[in-house]
Amino acid sequence: MPTLLHHPLDPSSRLARLMLAEYGVPVDLEEVKPWLRDPDFLEINPAATLPILVDDKGGQAVGCLAVLHMIEDLYAPTSVDGLLPTDAGDRAEMWRLFEWVNAKAQ
Structure with missing residues (x-):
């Protein structure tokens, strides 16, 4: 089972959770006070x-973007599209909106 080091009030941690x-991924939550x-x-x-x-094999993703990519790569369901668009233009728009929202939350 993967482990997420997080803080409950951290916006980036909230997004990862x-x-x-x-995706229905069971995860061990380890609260960290950075x-x-x-x-x-x-x-x-x-x-x-x-x-x-x-992850289960000891691989680590550090930081919001790396964690989101790791979740998408390892746990996206194969029966439906993942949360990250496959089309480059749509993905660019998603990242633009992500950056705007993430910057406003901090």
């Missing part, structure tokens, strides 16, 4: 940002 829930600068956490991500997704 939402995407995992949409402002405490725990050495074990800083070893994974010296920038002390969230979210971080660790």
